[in-house]
Amino acid sequence: MLMSVGSLAAMGLALGSVLGVASRYLSVEADPIEAELLAMLPGSQCGQCGYVGCGQAAAALAKGEAPVTLCPPGGKATVEALAAKLGVKVDLSQVVDSGPQIAEVTEEICVGCCRCIKVCPTDAIIGAAKQIHNVIREACTGCSSCIDVCPTEALAMMPIPVTLQHWTWPKPASAQH
Amino acid sequence: MGFLDRFLKTPNWGVHPEDHKRPAADVPLRLFPSPERIFMPLHQHVGGAARPIVMVGQKVLKGQLIAQAQGNISAPIHASVSGTISAVGEVTAPHPSGLPFKAITIDSDGENRWIDSEPLADPFSAAPEEITKRTAAAGVVGLGGATFPAAPKFALGKRLKVTTLIVNGGECEPYLSSDDRIMRDYPEMVIDGARLVMHAIGATQALVGIENNKPEAIAAMRQAAAAFPEIKICPLPALYPMGSDRQLIKVLTGIEVPSDARAAETGVLVHNVSTCAAVHKAIRLGQPLVERIITINGGAIAAPGNLYAPLGTMISDLFAFVGLKEAPSRLILGGPMMGTPLLHDRIPIVKGASGILAFNAAEAFVPEAGPCIRCGNCTKACPMGLLPLEMAARIRVGDLEGAEKFELQDCISCGCCAYVCPSHIPLVQYFSHAKGELTAAERSKLRTEATKRLVEAKTARIEREEREKLEAAARRKAERDAAKAAAAKAATPVAEQTQGASA
Ligand code: SF4
Ligand code: SF4
Ligand code: SF4
Ligand code: SF4
Numbered sequence: 241m242l243m244s245v246g247s248l249a250a251m252g253l254a255l256g257s258v259l260g261v262a263s264r265y266l267s268v269e270a271d272p273i274e275a276e277l278l279a280m281l282p283g284s285q286c287g288q289c290g291y292v293g294c295g296q297a298a299a300a301l302a303k304g305e306a307p308v309t310l311c312p313p314g315g316k317a318t319v320e321a322l323a324a325k326l327g328v329k330v331d332l333s334q335v336v337d338s339g340p341q342i343a344e345v346t347e348e349i350c351v352g353c354c355r356c357i358k359v360c361p362t363d364a365i366i367g368a369a370k371q372i373h374n375v376i377r378e379a380c381t382g383c384s385s386c387i388d389v390c391p392t393e394a395l396a397m398m399p400i401p402v403t404l405q406h407w408t409w410p411k412p413a414s415a416q417h
Numbered sequence: 418m419g420f421l422d423r424f425l426k427t428p429n430w431g432v433h434p435e436d437h438k439r440p441a442a443d444v445p446l447r448l449f450p451s452p453e454r455i456f457m458p459l460h461q462h463v464g465g466a467a468r469p470i471v472m473v474g475q476k477v478l479k480g481q482l483i484a485q486a487q488g489n490i491s492a493p494i495h496a497s498v499s500g501t502i503s504a505v506g507e508v509t510a511p512h513p514s515g516l517p518f519k520a521i522t523i524d525s526d527g528e529n530r531w532i533d534s535e536p537l538a539d540p541f542s543a544a545p546e547e548i549t550k551r552t553a554a555a556g557v558v559g560l561g562g563a564t565f566p567a568a569p570k571f572a573l574g575k576r577l578k579v580t581t582l583i584v585n586g587g588e589c590e591p592y593l594s595s596d597d598r599i600m601r602d603y604p605e606m607v608i609d610g611a612r613l614v615m616h617a618i619g620a621t622q623a624l625v626g627i628e629n630n631k632p633e634a635i636a637a638m639r640q641a642a643a644a645f646p647e648i649k650i651c652p653l654p655a656l657y658p659m660g661s662d663r664q665l666i667k668v669l670t671g672i673e674v675p676s677d678a679r680a681a682e683t684g685v686l687v688h689n690v691s692t693c694a695a696v697h698k699a700i701r702l703g704q705p706l707v708e709r710i711i712t713i714n715g716g717a718i719a720a721p722g723n724l725y726a727p728l729g730t731m732i733s734d735l736f737a738f739v740g741l742k743e744a745p746s747r748l749i750l751g752g753p754m755m756g757t758p759l760l761h762d763r764i765p766i767v768k769g770a771s772g773i774l775a776f777n778a779a780e781a782f783v784p785e786a787g788p789c790i791r792c793g794n795c796t797k798a799c800p801m802g803l804l805p806l807e808m809a810a811r812i813r814v815g816d817l818e819g820a821e822k823f824e825l826q827d828c829i830s831c832g833c834c835a836y837v838c839p840s841h842i843p844l845v846q847y848f849s850h851a852k853g854e855l856t857a858a859e860r861s862k863l864r865t866e867a868t869k870r871l872v873e874a875k876t877a878r879i880e881r882e883e884r885e886k887l888e889a890a891a892r893r894k895a896e897r898d899a900a901k902a903a904a905a906k907a908a909t910p911v912a913e914q915t916q917g918a919s920a
Contacts, residue, residue, distance in 0.1 A: 279865070281865075282865060282868060283865050283868040283869045283872060284868050284872065285872050317861070360875075361871075361872050361875060362868055362871035362872055362875060363871060363874065363875045363878070364871070378867075379867075379871055381864075381868050402514070402516065403516065404460075404510055404512055404514065404516050404518055406857070407512070407514040407516060407853075408849075408850065408853025408854055408856070408857060409513070409846055409849040409850040409853055410850060411812070411813075411846075411847070411850045412786070412842075412843040412846045412847060412850070414785070414786035414842070414843065415812075415813045415847070
């Protein structure tokens with residue numbers, strides 16, 4: 241018993257130090273542009289852009305391999321920010337922006353399968369086997385990963401309602417001309 | 418008037434809009450008869466919304482607590498009529514968006530029965546904290562329009578050892594006269610309230626600033642304050658925005674409040690005259706804030722003037738009482754310079770509602786905006802010393818950061834710049850738009866950071882669970898191995914013994 245625990249600990253230590261050394265020698269200089277681009281992305285690592293996560297998406301953007309319109313959850317605001325940073329022009333009317341959305345569970349048809357919990361990058365869904373699940377509004381980033389895995393279509397994306405606290409004055413109409 | 422006084426009292430900012438206060442201000446105060454139904458919003462103040470503590474069907478008395486304060490900065494809400502709670506639902510908010518917010522509906526029984534009150538017998542020998550506590554419990558908030566809860570402000574003033582209380586009777590917004598009316602009709606209440614506030618914060622003097630276009634109010638207040646040398650009535654030149662805290666402090670004391678500091682840090686605290694009267698009622702009569710004086714004015718009103726009305730009364734009920742000459746072309750809560758445009762009149766009045774304006778077509782007319790001719794009028798008028806034209810030019814092309822470099826955050830949205838602009842550029846809307854967008858950007862930045870933390874937490878959790886699974890598996894294996902070994906051991910001695918026995 242002691243032996244096996246000890247050997248596991250020793251293994252952990254040895255592998256850990258190998259990783260530590262490797263990270264020091266093999267580290268890549270972080271690209272400052274890439275870091276700035278990363279800060280503009282939503283950070284939910286949902287993979288809808290076709291990359292593993294926002295970090296890889298930012299790297300591709302920095303190299304000019306990906307269009308600034310790559311991130312669906314980011315919406316128009318992200319496209320604008322990215323375009324301004326990279327100095328590219330985009331036709332914003334082509335960007336579909338459904339506005340900020342978050343997932344919502346229709347309680348009557350949730351079967352409590354727990355599949356959505358596994359895919360949610362931010363642990364925004366609570367629930368247990370055979371119990372009705374629910375989305376914590378504040379933690380949901382609107383990545384919509386959970387929608388595809390739900391077997392009963394109990395999960396759907398809903399626009400975040402505008403509240404008094406979030407409403408802002410529009411730009412004056414006379415600013416258009 | 419000495420040279421210094423002149424220098425202090427003739428500021429080089431501001432505008433002189435036509436004040437339109439009379440004849441409405443001279444009409445005697447009218448008591449609005451109790452409405453059939455009132456809608457009491459839960460969020461009538463800066464800070465957290467109140468939490469309802471009543472149920473549908475419950476009977477309540479006037480002044481009864483129906484929603485509790487929630488959080489450090491908040492205020493409780495009390496019933497403004499006696500009757501039955503008929504709903505806890507939503508009503509259109511007095512807000513330019515026309516969005517709804519939560520409100521408690523009370524069907525009045527028409528009797529206006531007050532709940533038993535417990536006035537404080539001798540407030541000046543009570544501890545200052547007692548005044549603050551009772552003011553908080555009565556739901557008193559700044560009635561000048563800012564609606565910041567009064568009690569936390571008292572506590573702040575006490576902590577920072579404020580010496581001077583400034584009582585704001587400026588009421589510089591055109592058309593409004595509710596503060597004028599309270600000073601004319603109830604000057605003793607205002608003065609007594611001011612003395613109670615002084616006691617609560619430990620101030621040694623009070624300066625009451627009143628614009629000189631209200632001579633009746635000045636006379637009434639002078640008479641009421643005659644017995645109290647620590648309270649000085651100070652007539653001020655009528656200049657917009659004299660009623661703004663920073664401008665009033667500067668004119669009365671010469672103190673310039675730095676843009677990143679609170680007024681209390683410079684030793685002064687400002688409270689509005691109506692707020693002082695509300696403190697008087699809370700302490701001397703034990704009555705919570707459930708009614709207020711409200712000015713109903715504008716070209717579309719048949720009989721403009723001031724009404725004493727319960728909070729939560731629908732604006733349409735008030736209009737029915739004063740009569741409409743024509744359908745209003747524009748509705749405003751508050752004054753024309755800084756007030757809130759309203760989309761319709763099915764909106765209840767709230768604690769901060771100093772007036773409702775119903776403009777006719779001529780008053781509501783807004784000329785079309787032209788291009789900026791760089792005349793510099795806006796810069797001369799701005800009481801905060803900003804460059805409105807530069808800020809607006811940047812916001813127009815979406816350069817919000819550029820506007821921030823011109824101190825956009827110092828703008829108090831007073832509207833002086835837009836008022837004097839010969840090209841009628843809606844400058845204030847530019848600034849409100851930009852401030853809103855900047856706040857939203859700040860919020861989404863915080864959100865992104867929170868998302869990153871959540872993602873990291875989830876990754877850490879998955880890793881920990883994997884590790885724990887591995888460890889548990891290893892432990893089970895080790896236990897199995899140990900058990901096997903033990904079994905083997907147990908078996909061997911038996912074999913030896915048998916061997917021994919046979920030998
Ligand atoms: S789609 Fe956007 S949020 Fe999702 S991983 Fe890609 S960059 Fe990140
Ligand atoms: S709840 Fe669904 S949409 Fe929201 S963050 Fe989780 S997986 Fe994405
Ligand atoms: S810029 Fe702001 S503070 Fe200055 S006059 Fe205009 S609204 Fe008032
Ligand atoms: S007052 Fe109007 S026209 Fe004149 S400089 Fe300012 S924004 Fe331009």
